[in-house]
Amino acid sequence: MIVASWNVNSLKVRLPQLLDWLARVQPDVVCLQETKLEDAVFPADEIAAAGYQFTCSGQKTYNGVAVLARGSLSDVQCGNPFYPDPQKRLLLATVDGVQVICAYVPNGQAVGSDKYAYKLAWLDALARWLEERLAANPQLVLAGDFNIAPDDRDVHDPLAWNGQILCSDAERAAFQRLLALGLHDSFRLFAQPAKAFSWWDYRMLAFQKNQGLRIDHILLSSPLASRCTGAAIHRETRKLARPSDHAPVSATLAD
């Protein structure tokens, strides 16, 4: 079973790339972020034709999440009951007995800003909700754009990014708190090459220079981590014409 996550930065623009990628990689579950589409205009027919059922929680212009699955989705829940939020950033669905949570964590803009405070409050509420969800069903995947580079290994220039947004101590502490709940960073279950990133700024030829960060993650609860046989970043998508600024990430689970 392959579980994947991709911040597509507009599903309208990226739909052809998503369909190509689904056909090539054949993931079983896909979490999408920044769909930037209201549910009424979600490309349901194209996704169904690709062989996926889906649930979506979107809005115009900003945010928006969706979960696609080859199997059926049940017990769908939008948002975090501990943190009512008009921004569409969280979607839970159960697939094959596994709770799949698709997350688009706030970016935070700048350390100390109002958006940064929102990000930290949002992450605090996420941890509280996850504690409850894990108690209800220990089979859980949390996948998405976390907007946090957990470690200096996940940053192309740790000195330049030291203490900056996406890398600050408080953000990293919030990420560690998720791990402390019993979640595991699937990518780090395996030996990985240095300078493996999932996001590169559109500006300054960042991708060409591999000036990126690893901010997209698939976290697995312990029962699922013990079934995990591999993790990957699909950076080739970033080379396409009109790419998302994020590459898809995936984790493979044994049956």
Added chain:
DNA sequence: ATGGTAGCCGCGCTA
């Protein structure tokens, strides 16, 4: 050098 680019029912905002 606070720049640069991409997306959006743009006319600034978010990333």
